[in-house]
Amino acid sequence: MMRRNPERAAWVVLYSTFVIWCALAVAIPYGGRWWLLHASTSQTITMQSSGTVLVTRPDRDTPEVNLVDIPVGSTLETQTDSQATLTFTSTDGREALAILTVYGNTKLVVTRADRPRYGTGVNPSRIDLQVLVGRLRAAISPNVSRAVQIWMYSKPEAITVLGVPGSYVSLETTLDESVVTVREGEALVIAQSRGVTVSKDERAEVNPNATPNGPLPAERNWIVNGDFQQPLGAGWTTDIRQPNIPAEDWGKVEIVTTDERSAVHFHREGKDWGQVGITQEINRNVTDYSSLRLQLTVLVKNQDLWNCGTFGTECPVIVDLKYVDKGGGERHWLKGFYFFSNPNLSFGLTSCPSCNAVSSDHELVTLGEWKTYESPNLLEFLKDRGAEAVTIKSITIFGAGHVFDSQVSDIELLAQE
Numbered sequence: 568m569m570r571r572n573p574e575r576a577a578w579v580v581l582y583s584t585f586v587i588w589c590a591l592a593v594a595i596p597y598g599g600r601w602w603l604l605h606a607s608t609s610q611t612i613t614m615q616s617s618g619t620v621l622v623t624r625p626d627r628d629t630p631e632v633n634l635v636d637i638p639v640g641s642t643l644e645t646q647t648d649s650q651a652t653l654t655f656t657s658t659d660g661r662e663a664l665a666i667l668t669v670y671g672n673t674k675l676v677v678t679r680a681d682r683p684r685y686g687t688g689v690n691p692s693r694i695d696l697q698v699l700v701g702r703l704r705a706a707i708s709p710n711v712s713r714a715v716q717i718w719m720y721s722k723p724e725a726i727t728v729l730g731v732p733g734s735y736v737s738l739e740t741t742l743d744e745s746v747v748t749v750r751e752g753e754a755l756v757i758a759q760s761r762g763v764t765v766s767k768d769e770r771a772e773v774n775p776n777a778t779p780n781g782p783l784p785a786e787r788n789w790i791v792n793g794d795f796q797q798p799l800g801a802g803w804t805t806d807i808r809q810p811n812i813p814a815e816d817w818g819k820v821e822i823v824t825t826d827e828r829s830a831v832h833f834h835r836e837g838k839d840w841g842q843v844g845i846t847q848e849i850n851r852n853v854t855d856y857s858s859l860r861l862q863l864t865v866l867v868k869n870q871d872l873w874n875c876g877t878f879g880t881e882c883p884v885i886v887d888l889k890y891v892d893k894g895g896g897e898r899h900w901l902k903g904f905y906f907f908s909n910p911n912l913s914f915g916l917t918s919c920p921s922c923n924a925v926s927s928d929h930e931l932v933t934l935g936e937w938k939t940y941e942s943p944n945l946l947e948f949l950k951d952r953g954a955e956a957v958t959i960k961s962i963t964i965f966g967a968g969h970v971f972d973s974q975v976s977d978i979e980l981l982a983q984e
Contacts, residue, residue, distance in 0.1 A: 610680040612637040618649025673701025709733035725773035726757040793978035795829040810841035818843035830976035833966030844965020861942040869972035879916030881968035903929030
């Protein structure tokens with residue numbers, strides 16, 4: 568049986584105590600220093616809303632409407648006609664760090680919002696957002712006392728990072744694309760382990776399984792297949808109406824090539840009314856956009872009605888831009904093109920007073936010659952007429968009348984934030 572050695576046990580205790588003391592002597596100062604440098608505290612998030620904004624707090628299963636105080640982990644969902652403004656401030660409420668504007672039909676999760684607990688902290692104030700779908704604008708306050716970073720995660724596997732004070736950036740995302748547009752400052756857009764820096768009046772796009780595309784000009788074309796290099800089914804739906812006399816020619820819509828230009832061709836020959844056209848859904852919220860312009864090129868080769876017909880509804884080419892105004896009502900902006908002109912006739916109109924449109928002026932073109940048309944800034948134009956646009960719903964382009972033969976190409980709806 569081994570005999571216990573008190574002296575050895577004493578030395579073990581002594582050495583162990585010394586080691587522990589040394590560890591504490593090192594850990595306590597360094598741990599305290601780490602705490603002073605890296606400890607964080609939550610930011611305060613408040614929300615102002617218009618319309619219905621649903622907020623699901625992290626410990627709840629049921630959404631609540633128009634909360635004011637938003638905890639981290641909350642899911643926000645705006646309705647079509649609603650909007651929310653989130654303000655991120657320091658815990659003491661003395662400093663606004665960032666402002667987030669959330670537009671209609673948007674869903675996001677606030678996954679992080681913290682800042683250094685002490686003035687000795689070295690980390691930036693951090694805001695993380697998981698943007699599932701929709702459109703928002705994020706702005707870092709220009710005069711923050713310490714660095715602020717906003718990280719926005721969106722489909723398809725895109726990350727947008729803001730860190731420059733005063734940066735003002737828009738993010739619009741669907742399941743298949745994220746588009747980042749910078750109004751002020753800059754943003755870093757990352758996808759597939761590659762990042763691009765986007766500066767003022769530039770944008771970047773992220774598509775599935777691809778690195779960011781950019782920087783690009785801030786202005787975007789919302790029309791798909793406007794040059795008709797693809798079949799009509801790419802972006803467009805065809806609409807051929809039954810004519811007043813069903814036994815007559817219903818008309819046709821097809822893609823043709825004229826003067827080495829691909830175009831959509833509207834053609835009909837009859838003795839009474841008929842209409843053929845194409846439509847593309849847009850469904851874009853234009854709140855806070857600075858500009859929206861329509862461009863297209865028109866060729867009219869035949870027309871049998873003077874001006875645009877008795878009621879101004881029968882032009883060889885008519886553009887109908889359908890949108891929703893601030894009151895939620897459906898509105899139309901119309902533009903027609905014709906060549907068979909006689910301004911002295913009372914039964915042939917060059918506008919459409921019966922069309923219930925905000926504007927319906929028609930434009931005279933030269934027979935057999937291509938004409939490129941560029942609209943004014945439609946957002947300002949409609950606002951000046953008391954019919955401000957909120958959502959652009961669709962664009963329809965058609966020919967109407969008895970006999971018409973017309974073509975349209977290079978259709979662009981150019982939007983700039």
